[in-house]
Amino acid sequence: MIRLASSSATRAELLRNAGIAFLQESVDFDEDSIIATSPKNFVYQATLGKYKVNLERFGCEDYPLLVADTVVTAQGKILRKAKNEADAREILATQSGSEVSIVTCMIYKSPRIELIDISSTRYFFDPFCPEAVERYLESGAWKGKAGACMVEGFCKPYIREVRGYESTAMGLSVEVLDLFR
Helix, strand or coil: CEEECCCCHHHHHHHHHCCCCEEECCCCCCHHHCCCCCHHHHHHHHHHHHHHHHHHHHCCCCCCEEEEEEEEEECCEEECCCCCHHHHHHHHHHHCCCEEEEEEEEEEECCCCEEEEEEEEEEEECCCCHHHHHHHHHHCCCCCCHHHCCCCCCCHHHEEEEECCHHHHHCCCHHHHHHHC
């Protein structure tokens, strides 16, 4: 059993599908204050911030602690969570027909091991259908998603090529976690 310090339903689903028992509770961390020029630096700072506040609150003696954060990058831009529908539309336009990297950092801490992993999955997307983008925006499913991106949902039909683990793009590198647990 591990403690998933994240409110992400997708991360919880990834753990369930991997057969990893967990309880889900977390202390929020404000990532809006992070200033970073590279996606890896941003995602590391966000994960480290989440790790510190959750380790202080829960420790890792009862259950190992797992925290993670994800960021999307395309055309040299760091694409954070969209603040509103117009922002999501602009972010999706940046990804449409582009090479997109989704970077996930996770920290796993138990009394005997500490694992810090930064993994990246690259997607090559075909251009998005404008009508499908509008339906996706209206659905609200993009809310709370790094780069408004859902490779398991909206983006799936536009994937031309993938290099890396889909779980990394969905917010948790379960293949890496499974090696060290």
